[in-house]
Amino acid sequence: MNYILKDENAVYYECGFSCDNELFIRLPDTAYFITDPRYTVEAKEQVKGAEVVEARDLFKAARSIFKKERIKKLFYDPKEFSCADLRALERSGIYLQPKRDLSWRKRIVKSEKEIELIRRSVELNAQAFSEFALFLRSAAGMSEAELVYEAKGFLSRRGKYELSFEPIFALNENAAKPHAYPTEKKLKKGDLILFDAGIKYERYCSDRTRTAYFDEQIDFVKEQRFADPKIRRAYDTVKKAQEAAIEGARSGMQAKQIDAIAREIIEKSEFAGSFVHSLGHGVGLDIHEMPFINTKNSQIIEDGMVFTIEPGIYIPGEFGIRIEDMVVMRNGRAEVL
Amino acid sequence: MNYILKDENAVYYECGFSCDNELFIRLPDTAYFITDPRYTVEAKEQVKGAEVVEARDLFKAARSIFKKERIKKLFYDPKEFSCADLRALERSGIYLQPKRDLSWRKRIVKSEKEIELIRRSVELNAQAFSEFALFLRSAAGMSEAELVYEAKGFLSRRGKYELSFEPIFALNENAAKPHAYPTEKKLKKGDLILFDAGIKYERYCSDRTRTAYFDEQIDFVKEQRFADPKIRRAYDTVKKAQEAAIEGARSGMQAKQIDAIAREIIEKSEFAGSFVHSLGHGVGLDIHEMPFINTKNSQIIEDGMVFTIEPGIYIPGEFGIRIEDMVVMRNGRAEVL
Numbered sequence: 001m002n003y004i005l006k007d008e009n010a011v012y013y014e015c016g017f018s019c020d021n022e023l024f025i026r027l028p029d030t031a032y033f034i035t036d037p038r039y040t041v042e043a044k045e046q047v048k049g050a051e052v053v054e055a056r057d058l059f060k061a062a063r064s065i066f067k068k069e070r071i072k073k074l075f076y077d078p079k080e081f082s083c084a085d086l087r088a089l090e091r092s093g094i095y096l097q098p099k100r101d102l103s104w105r106k107r108i109v110k111s112e113k114e115i116e117l118i119r120r121s122v123e124l125n126a127q128a129f130s131e132f133a134l135f136l137r138s139a140a141g142m143s144e145a146e147l148v149y150e151a152k153g154f155l156s157r158r159g160k161y162e163l164s165f166e167p168i169f170a171l172n173e174n175a176a177k178p179h180a181y182p183t184e185k186k187l188k189k190g191d192l193i194l195f196d197a198g199i200k201y202e203r204y205c206s207d208r209t210r211t212a213y214f215d216e217q218i219d220f221v222k223e224q225r226f227a228d229p230k231i232r233r234a235y236d237t238v239k240k241a242q243e244a245a246i247e248g249a250r251s252g253m254q255a256k257q258i259d260a261i262a263r264e265i266i267e268k269s270e271f272a273g274s275f276v277h278s279l280g281h282g283v284g285l286d287i288h289e290m291p292f293i294n295t296k297n298s299q300i301i302e303d304g305m306v307f308t309i310e311p312g313i314y315i316p317g318e319f320g321i322r323i324e325d326m327v328v329m330r331n332g333r334a335e336v337l
Numbered sequence: 338m339n340y341i342l343k344d345e346n347a348v349y350y351e352c353g354f355s356c357d358n359e360l361f362i363r364l365p366d367t368a369y370f371i372t373d374p375r376y377t378v379e380a381k382e383q384v385k386g387a388e389v390v391e392a393r394d395l396f397k398a399a400r401s402i403f404k405k406e407r408i409k410k411l412f413y414d415p416k417e418f419s420c421a422d423l424r425a426l427e428r429s430g431i432y433l434q435p436k437r438d439l440s441w442r443k444r445i446v447k448s449e450k451e452i453e454l455i456r457r458s459v460e461l462n463a464q465a466f467s468e469f470a471l472f473l474r475s476a477a478g479m480s481e482a483e484l485v486y487e488a489k490g491f492l493s494r495r496g497k498y499e500l501s502f503e504p505i506f507a508l509n510e511n512a513a514k515p516h517a518y519p520t521e522k523k524l525k526k527g528d529l530i531l532f533d534a535g536i537k538y539e540r541y542c543s544d545r546t547r548t549a550y551f552d553e554q555i556d557f558v559k560e561q562r563f564a565d566p567k568i569r570r571a572y573d574t575v576k577k578a579q580e581a582a583i584e585g586a587r588s589g590m591q592a593k594q595i596d597a598i599a600r601e602i603i604e605k606s607e608f609a610g611s612f613v614h615s616l617g618h619g620v621g622l623d624i625h626e627m628p629f630i631n632t633k634n635s636q637i638i639e640d641g642m643v644f645t646i647e648p649g650i651y652i653p654g655e656f657g658i659r660i661e662d663m664v665v666m667r668n669g670r671a672e673v674l
Binding site (some may be wrong): 019020038039041042078079081082084085087088098099100133145146148149150152153156158159160170176179180181182276277316319 | 356357374375376378379415416417418419420421422423424435437482483485487489490493495496497513516518519536581613614616653
């Protein structure tokens with residue numbers, strides 16, 4: 001299959017290098033990596049299995065390659081290319097056939113090597129959660145914004161690792177916003193902390209969320225002792241939903257069946273209606289990729305797929321709770337990474 | 338003009354809020370901000386002048402609005418929407434007319450208020466450069482990667498400000514890669530340091546580059562004393578090119594005429610061919626936006642436009658030099674911010 005890619009992670013998967021301005025063309029016997037002069041020094045050092053082409057206008061260079069290689073038809077992902085990009089490719093006169101999620105589909109089942117990299121990413125991330133918890137024990141009085149900064153120091157090991165996304169550190173009612181931005185709100189004893197963060201290890205992402213009760217003993221373990229009875233009930237419901245989904249997930253199920261396991265527990269509780277997002281998402285080179293574990297996806301789950309299981313309960317103006325782990329499907333079941 | 342936007346900064350410009358999953362529809366008498374349930378709490382608090390619509394499928398919600406408002410035609414930026422997005426909008430049956438750089442064109446001339454925010458962003462960024470230089474005086478032995486992390490602490494004031502891009506901190510031959518990734522290379526006396534960084538102040542970006550000689554006296558000022566004669570000649574050439582462009586820029590000129598002022602100086606020197614990128618780019622809500630100051634752009638420069646002037650000389654395997662400041666056009670001339 002001849003295809004063209006533009007997305008950084010899609011391209012990295014093909015040739016072991018990417019930058020923020022590139023096109024990658026895969027042909028039966030050859031491949032091309034097209035980039036501008038800012039990146040050619042590194043590209044020539046690091047791209048594997050593709051010829052590096054330097055160009056100021058990447059699309060013009062791509063059209064030249066189409067002509068030289070007498071390409072008639074090329075697949076592309078319509079989500080990856082803008083309308084303007086497509087027009088620039090179509091000027092070549094070749095037939096561009098859309099194939100949605102072209103790269104994600106190739107990447108949905110992870111190789112053993114990828115699983116090992118993801119496992120290491122998850123381990124390093126979990127260690128950072130523990131180290132950050134120790135720091136938090138004496139961090140009362142610091143703001144959410146300051147604590148996000150401190151968290152990033154632990155997560156990245158002071159710059160050694162990239163983060164897979166901007167961490168979320170949200171207190172009490174701010175945690176009710178599933179993607180909260182940090183505020184000047186100060187940490188104090190008795191607060192609920194929602195912490196959602198991940199790193200990249202050799203470009204492979206990790207993603208974890210813990211919700212914890214704040215005092216001098218804070219730890220991001222799953223056993224928590226919230227003082228407020230409503231928070232306690234909500235926490236136990238989320239925990240039960242998460243455990244049930246991990247326990248119940250099977251290769252051969254549809255993604256939506258896994259979502260349903262967790263959702264049913266929350267919907268049957270007093271917190272019905274408060275689980276406002278999907279149960280999980282695949283994780284790999286992208287922090288969000290296939291398979292998507294939501295109420296509608298009939299994708300069949302297979303061994304080797306890696307995804308999050310992250311139910312939540314959000315009570316606007318009061319609190320939010322989410323517990324998230326990553327799993328890999330192995331021998332038909334979900335193994336927590 | 339009716340139009341639809343998707344880009345975060347384009348949407349923020351319209352209504353003072355944005356998130357990472359949204360559509361914005363502007364109609365003559367009204368506007369809509371469509372987002373998913375993760376963001377509606379914050380959107381309802383912060384969106385100005387638009388109705389917030391919560392939806393799981395943003396494009397479906399947009400089609401409902403097209404119908405309800407009896408919209409026949411809508412402009413969109415073909416760079417902003419993917420082929421898949423466009424297909425989802427076209428299912429409504431309305432006519433979608435491409436208008437390239439729709440939002441960037443609106444934003445190319447900055448208001449006084451925007452210029453003040455950008456000025457503050459530039460000031461805070463410059464202060465961080467000074468503070469980081471003081472830190473560097475006793476940082477010999479630290480690696481590029483560690484120093485990027487330290488730089489981010491100074492730039493962000495430990496998390497108070499967002500960065501406008503991942504900073505570049507590159508030593509000697511690594512600086513020859515105009516967008517270098519940090520390595521484990523250690524800082525030592527006599528090194529050339531290229532440092533390119535920016536922050537955001539109330540979402541407005543700054544961008545600055547300095548190239549400096551490293552010893553215990555390091556400072557990111559424009560007067561530098563490199564020991565190596567070739568580096569000294571290259572540095573002086575870049576500095577002269579930058580000063581000439583700042584001095585020579587006029588409202589009413591074409592962008593490419595400003596690029597030519599700097600480029601001619603480098604091309605006439607012994608370093609001909611080593612200035613491998615464009616002279617500058619607009620800066621505002623986006624770190625790279627219109628006007629683009631390159632060899633081809635015939636865009637007329639006007640008062641109120643804000644852009645970088647950043648010539649460079651790159652000698653692969655040896656060193657790279659770049660000096661970058663931001664300017665605003667005022668009374669026909671470039672004022673350094």
